[in-house]
Amino acid sequence: MFGLKSQVAAAFSLALAGTQVACAEQTDFNKVGRQMAIMLQNSHFDRANQSFKELSDDFLATYLRDLDYGRIYFTQKDVDRFQSEYGERLASMLLEEDSMDAANDIYQIFVERVEARVAQANELLSGDEFDFTQPETIMRTRKDAAWPKDEKEAEDLFRKQIKESLLSEKLRREMLMKLAKEQSKEDLFKDERSPEDKIKLRYERFLHSVKDVDSDDVATYFLSAVAKTFDPHTDYLSFKQMERFRDDMRNQLVGIGALLQAEEDGATKIMGIVVNGPADRAGELRLNDRVVGVDPTNSGRPEDMVDIMFMKIDKVVDLIRGNEGSEVRLKVEPAGGVPGETQMIVIQRGKVELKDEQATAEVIDVAGKEEEKQRIGFITLPSFYADFDAGDTRCSTDVEVLLQRLIDEKIDGLVLDLRNNGGGSLEEVRRMTGFFTNRLPVVQVKNTLGQVQVKESDNRRPMYSGPMVVLVDKSSASASEILAGALQDDNRAVIVGESSTFGKGTVQQPMDIGRHMPLFAESRRAGTLKVTIQKFYRPSGSSTQNQGVIPDVLLPSLMDALEIGEKYLDHALDHDVIRPAPGFDPMPKANLFVPRLQELSEKRVEASKDFSYILEDVAREKKRREGNDVSLVLATRQAELADADKLQKGRNAERRERFATMEEGDKKQFTFYKLTLDDANEEQALKLFDPTEEASGNMRRAKDKTEELDTTPEWPSGLDPFKREALSVLGDLIDVTRDAKMAGMLKSSNLR
Structure with missing residues (x-):
């Protein structure tokens, strides 16, 4: 699994489909975490050289890195608190079926910090123009940078981040308009939003992606971080992620055969249509159409039409999923149509060969x-x-x-x-x-x-x-x-x-965690541990x-x-x-x-x-x-x-x-x-x-x-x-x- 920001940044995903398992009981991810910890200790190739309990600090560091790769949201004060409360205990908490409180606590602070920074971005972008004559710089990559020491430093760092984003967008616009004028194609950008609005929407989508999560998502982020601490290719895959992995490997999926892209304004754009796939055969969906709602069962009832504005692509994909032969209803803004006008398109799901x-x-x-x-x-x-x-x-x-x-x-x-x-x-x-x-x-x-x-x-x-x-x-x-x-x-x-x-040069084996769970535990959506078990020579x-x-x-x-x-x-x-x-x-x-x-x-x-x-x-x-x-x-x-x-x-x-x-x-x-x-x-x-x-x-x-x-x-x-x-x-x-x-x-x- 990629880090959270990488997931949000990933623009494209195929609209998949497959059988979704209804789950009456909610999976206890404290139990899943314990079982995964045991499996890592028993199965990982390098287990003899890695003491599980001594990796506790690394579990925390990997989780924080995955959430905040650029080190611009958490402050050093946050990190010190997490280190004090969980740094030496995460391994024990996993084994004692008590790790999800820590995972949720850290994630909730992350949400609060993102909310504060996005509010700051909106305020900055709605106010007076930035002074682009001041001799300021920003780091190209902050992977190894220090965390901002306090809220004041975090605000100043983020101010520069917004300033750089706005400057880059202005320069991009300036360059494209110059090229368009040289080629007599000025009309390409006649409906372009202002640079300020584009940056606002970009951060609004990121905020939605951070907040639009459930307990399964947070558990996936955390357990993935724990697994990746053993090596880059050991990972935890949720039930849905494992289904997608199988589709990728077999070069075939069940869906509508459309390539989706997340738009900054919240819609999902059709960027590709598989030739002779379900959407292509139906004939109504067009390139550059914008999907704003999905009725996964095609019930036709207004209450079943899910508003997907600012929804993460993987969740849009899951809504479009279903069994072969079933139908999905899409609420679409047609490309080139009147802004705001929509039409309903029904597509029967089917197999799609890639x-x-x-x-x-x-x-x-x-x-x-x-x-x-x-x-x-x-x-x-x-x-x-x-x-x-x-x-x-x-x-x-x-x-x-x-x-x-x-x-x-x-x-x-x-x-x-x-x-x-x-x-x-x-x-x-x-x-x-x-x-x-x-x-x-x-x-x-x-x-x-x-x-x-x-x-x-x-x-x-x-x-x-x-x-x-x-x-x-x-x-x-x-x-x-x-x-x-x-x-x-x-x-x-x-x-x-x-x-x-x-x-x-390593070999990974997918292991179904649910098969190792206690007999009466809800385990159908426990996920999969993809663990490194061997090395190539x-x-x-x-x-x-x-x-x-x-x-x-x-x-x-x-x-x-x-x-x-x-x-x-x-x-x-x-x-x-x-x-x-x-x-x-x-x-x-x-x-x-x-x-x-x-x-x-x-x-x-x-x-x-x-x-x-x-x-x-x-x-x-x-x-x-x-x-x-x-x-x-x-x-x-x-x-x-x-x-x-x-x-x-x-x-x-x-x-x-x-x-x-x-x-x-x-x-x-x-x-x-x-x-x-x-x-x-x-x-x-x-x-x-x-x-x-x-x-x-x-x-x-x-x-x-x-x-x-x-x-x-x-x-x-x-x-x-x-x-x-x-x-x-x-x-x-x-x-x-x-x-x-x-x-x-x-x-x-x-x-x-």
Whole structure:
């Protein structure tokens, strides 16, 4: 679970649906807390090194951090009181079934502080204008800042916070109006609220989100904080959160098939509609429509229409939930209609397939010298999804289908794109590794007793044994790192990407807390403990924890300037090394020609204007983050924006000219064919496609007004610098492998 502010800030959520369990009795979360505490002590991987009672202060610190990440609401006086009353006692209170009073007390103070600050914001924004000539600054991040010592300091800190918010909104408006005027699109902002009103509404929505909670919500925030104190990936999930987790993993849900966004004025906006989903088939709901009420049972009775203004997105989602075939009634303000006028739309709930999250593939024909041609297969895998319940949906099955079709198309090399793949099912990655290797160790898994289990791939012979590149970035995590690490250890593939992958090297297991509750306790909505029970190790013995997988061919990235990765998370477990797996016998590393590939890639990167821009941005961002102050002087900020605008316009002008030339060259060099699962299953002929055209995908999406003003040119042929370089690296690998074969220079392995 994310911290409370992160939940409020999360703009998008799919309207889900599923069976809601009616609960006559209220779950006693004191009992849930005790049972979770026992389970943590018995099951957590690092339990031998973490005394539960000694973590009491950390439980409190994590709870306060999750509620008030920016340290602007609680004062040091509040924190001292919490520390005095609960700091050394929270662990005991959990075990004694007495923790919820503390959780509720702290949360109630948080509500009071937010109410006071929002009232202050309204007063400041309704009064005289701020003086933006005064030489004031505010910290860019307050993660490690001191709490305001008293109410006076808290008020002054929040005054600066409001001042910065207003200044940023004024500058944003000024910039957008300038762009709109340049493009003769001034009408885009004719109905725009004043900056002051926008900031007021922003804080009003936050206040509603803080106050619109029940005992289940507070318990979830608190128990999640306790769990995360053991490590970043151990967590408490409420009954509803666990249902959503299952939907995410199976890539299918039951709902209306709409993407929702919380609007600052309290409404919920329709930002996307799944093609051929229930809302799309019904035909009445439109992009940019604003939902203001929900009748979850479509009773038609006025008293059953729930006012959802300023309601949190997850609660709106829950109202739209229901059984397949049931109906939901939405009260909607139509996009482009008369303000305030509404209409009723009834939609029958149904299954929604998230095809945009499924594996897809491309065939890319690359023209070479003297009419030589390389045929490249490119598989994109967004996650290692699997239906844990029915088992009908498996990403390994989908990749197998796509890979077989690529093999049938006689590809010369393969790129597997794992960028932004946060992981998923361990069983899926184990099975998938076998598509590319002989049967060998994929991953070693160590439990809390130090016992190590080796998981091997299934196949005795690989489906595909040709040249292969795996493309990764900082967001490639968990299962992605297992696959990339196994193929790298086996010297089976060349890993290309950012400085490292995420570094999540732990295994979590969901445990139903209700099953462990006392016999007569109300436990149906007790929730789930997602607890770290094991640690991953590569076949070579190195953990991916904290360190991640270091690519063979490194590419510059703006992510190098940001604190992204396991090592930046609170309470992350350490990196360590164990013995190599029994039977670990990698192929000859010389057969990958990594030094030669690095040399060729470095020359291209040095010559690339786009990678040079990235390196400039990395240096600029690092410098910006080192000085943790943001100016509140209008002239200073305007000058900064003017410099950034000048830089961007200069780059865009250069890119437009260069990209036009690149596009012409690409037309001669590349031919693109799209391959979806439907295409592969039906064995249709390959479909030519233009990657520069915007793909509709499985969802129609609304555009934000600011998107309409963005004049940044699209990447030529839809190839961003990382994808383009991955294709080049693979092309080099194909060439040098072919030349080595012809010269009889490939080294052999006794076992292969």
